[in-house]
Amino acid sequence: xxxxxxxxxxxxxxxxxxxxxxxxxxxxxxxxxxxxxxxxxxxxxxxxxxxxxxxxxxxxxxxxxxxxxxxxxxxxxxxxxxxxxxxxxxxxxxxxxxxxxxxxxxxxxxxxxxxxxxxxxxxxxxxxxxxxxxxxxxxxxxxxxxxxxxxxxxxxxxxxxxxxxxxxxxxxxxxxxxxxxxxxxxxxxxxxxxxxxxxxxxxxxxxxxxxxxxxxxxxxxxxxxxxxxxxxxxxxxxxxxxxxxxxxxxxxxxxxxxxxxxxxxxxxxxxxxxxxxxxxxxxxxxxxxxxxxxxxxxxxxxxxxxxxxxxxx
Numbered sequence: 067x068x069x070x071x072x073x074x075x076x077x078x079x080x081x082x083x084x085x086x087x088x089x090x091x092x093x094x095x096x097x098x099x100x101x102x103x104x105x106x107x108x109x110x111x112x113x114x115x116x117x118x119x120x121x122x123x124x125x126x127x128x129x130x131x132x133x134x135x136x137x138x139x140x141x142x143x144x145x146x147x148x149x150x151x152x153x154x155x156x157x158x159x160x161x162x163x164x165x166x167x168x169x170x171x172x173x174x175x176x177x178x179x180x181x182x183x184x185x186x187x188x189x190x191x192x193x194x195x196x197x198x199x200x201x202x203x204x205x206x207x208x209x210x211x212x213x214x215x216x217x218x219x220x221x222x223x224x225x226x227x228x229x230x231x232x233x234x235x236x237x238x239x240x241x242x243x244x245x246x247x248x249x250x251x252x253x254x255x256x257x258x259x260x261x262x263x264x265x266x267x268x269x270x271x272x273x274x275x276x277x278x279x280x281x282x283x284x285x286x287x288x289x290x291x292x293x294x295x296x297x298x299x300x301x302x303x304x305x306x307x308x309x310x311x312x313x314x315x316x317x318x319x320x321x322x323x324x325x326x327x328x329x330x331x332x333x334x335x336x337x338x339x340x341x342x343x344x345x346x347x348x349x350x351x352x353x354x355x356x357x358x359x360x361x362x363x364x365x366x367x368x369x370x371x372x373x374x375x376x377x378x379x
Contacts, residue, residue, distance in 0.1 A: 071143060073107055074136040077115070080104065081133045082205050085123050137204060141340065148346035157348050158187035164203075165210035168291045168311060169335070170194035173365065174210060181355050188348065196261050196289075207340070207349045210356075212308065213333040220338040221345075223353060226360035229309040230330040232269075233321040237301035245304075248280045248328060255303030258287040259294045269306055271328040278328075308333050313366040335360065 076093070080100065083089035090097040108115050115129035125133060148159055165174045170192065178192050198209060203218070215222055238255075245251055248271045258266050266287075271278045285303050288294050291311060298305035299320055305312070315321040337353055339345050359365070 069110070071140065074140050076103055077107065077132060078136050078140065078205075080116070081125060081129070086118065145346050148348055156187065157185040157351060159189070159346070159348055160207075161188050161190045161348055161352060162193075162205060162207050163191065163210070163352075164193045164195065164198055164206040164208070166212055167194045167196050169210065169212060172310070173359075177356060177359055181352055184355075185348075185351075207346070208352060209338040210335065211338050212310075212335050214331075215336070215338075218338065220340060223337045223339060223357075225335040225337055225356055226310075226364035228333050228335050228364070228366075230306060230333055231309055231312055231316070232304060232306055232324045232328075232330065233298065233312055233316065234304045234324060235299055235301045235320065236322055238298075238303065239322060239324075241301070245324060248278050248325060251280050251282045251304065254282075255285040256282040257294045257297050257303040257305045258282070258284040259291050259307070260287055260289045261291075270331055271325070272330075273328045306330065310335070310364070310366040335364075 079092055080086075080089040083092055086097050086100050086104075090100045093100065104116060111132075113128045113132075114126050115132055117124050117126055144159065163174070163178065171194070174192060174194075178190055182188055182190050193206070198206075203209060203220075209220070210225070211222075212228060242254060245254060248269070251269065256267075260266050267282050267284050269280050269282055271280065282304075286294075286297050288297075291307065294305060295307060295311060295315070297303065298307075299315065304324065305321075312321055316323055337356060339349065339353070
């Protein structure tokens, strides 16, 4: 049998850590203490929950069931506790957040700091990564996501619109000329961001319901958006990038927008929550806080009031 919720939290931490050593680090105990706790739990349940050896660590079928059930029970317990605190106007507990690297540095870090200043009893964890494995996603209360939505049981809540722009530095345009149509990109130096296992050299355009896909040469490529943007600013080539990341550069004239009459697939910003009805009061409060920051005008568009983005001509 399970003694209390601490057994459930222990096993969830162990399962998501992926190893006894990492679980010990997260729990701030010794690996031998983790092994002992696991043996005691398995003994009380009369089940083998984990297959373990010197090199391998994996959950048995029973362990997977126990992990899923523990997540559900802990979510329900946290929801009950959170709602009771909300009745007393107290916001406390754990808030586990996840978001993209660049966007997280630019916008989420400050938002989290300001939200925590309003609710100092919260324990907030912000994990920044451009790829969230499905197994890890279950550990987050809210995930900020940009672009195409993954297949997920999570509920998507809109945060802000975000277009994708094609741009280059004025120096590059002066040296190489401006493409007149998407097909011209095949003759240009293109800067490619490799992310999310996408076909990143196939750029898709739409104009008046006409769709066009162009295979571009990856003159320089990186898995870091900031690196690719710096290359564009240095005049190394043409960049396809999210509006949130290049809006300031376009307003300042350090980059110019190319082919503005052609639309690229949008990359809207959304918050992904757990299944409907199982969201705690603190998560709903943080979601409302984010929506207030990004709506009705996204911060990357706020500076554009009365000021047009630079377009190459």
